[in-house]
Amino acid sequence: MAFNTETKYLSGQGIVTLEEIDAATGLGKGEVDVGNAPTLTMSMATENEDKYESRSGNQLLAKRIPRKKTADVKLSIENCSPAMLAVALYGAANVIASGSVTAEEHPVYLGKGRMLNHPKISSLVVKGTGADSAITYEVGKNYEIDATYGGINVYSDAEQTAKGATNNIADGDVLTFAYSYAGYVKTTAFANTGTEYVLRMKGVNTSESGERFYATVHRFQPNPLNGFNFISNESTTIELDGAAMADTTRAEGDQFMTLISMT
Secondary structure, three states: OOOOOOOOOOOEEEEEEEEEEOOOOOOEEEEEEOOOOOEEEEEEEEEEEEEEOOOOOOOOEEEEEEEEEEEEEEEEEOOOOHHHHHHHOOOOEEEEOOEEEEEEEEEOOOOOEEEOOOOOEEEEEEEOOHHHOOOEEOEOOOEEEEOOOOEEEEOOHHHHHHOOOOOOOOOOOEEEEEEEEOOEEEEOOOOOOOOOEEEEEEEEEHHHOOEEEEEEEEEEEEOOOOOOOOOOOOOOOEEEEEEEOOOOOOOOOOOOEEEEEEO
């Protein structure tokens, strides 16, 4: 192979995708665009066994025997969607359809909040239980509603009386909640032990008049998220790092990654 001595510069941008690998079949399940990815880096390392001669008195290095080869990938993602968080959290992004609840029970405490099982609630009816099951408590007199996050705040006994409540909620009362809720997405953590993906970058080299290149990491398993800023003065970024593993179904030398230059 003859090498072109012309200097080729690289300043890459592009679209990064992840394609989940089916653990049973080893086949991809369709790639997903991760959104804006400011950085994507790959580092490779070898672990060697060094042999030194013992004849000259200088213990000179006589042989270096490669023993292990590893590759690591780091990917920054600015798309904090439920799907991307699920990847980073070893979780799942579950779409919950809209619905209704007729008899959800919770204890409540005066002057404190009580979150319900679903957010984005409407048409809330709060009733007592047991001997008080016929009592319907009044919004604005016994409690106030947090409709967005799905909950109520119970007034103190004095506040309920001052607001003209017909029946006061007592501290520790168990109440029944009936309501409707809109659909939402529920993201979980540690729902699996780690998923493998094909990682692809469909790249543009801005240093060389927009030349295209195509990089593929054939087996990428990210580590669980090491840190995530739920509260920050700056936009949060998902920092994924993990191992690029050998795909032994491919030819030797093409098992970790492939880079295609479209020039």
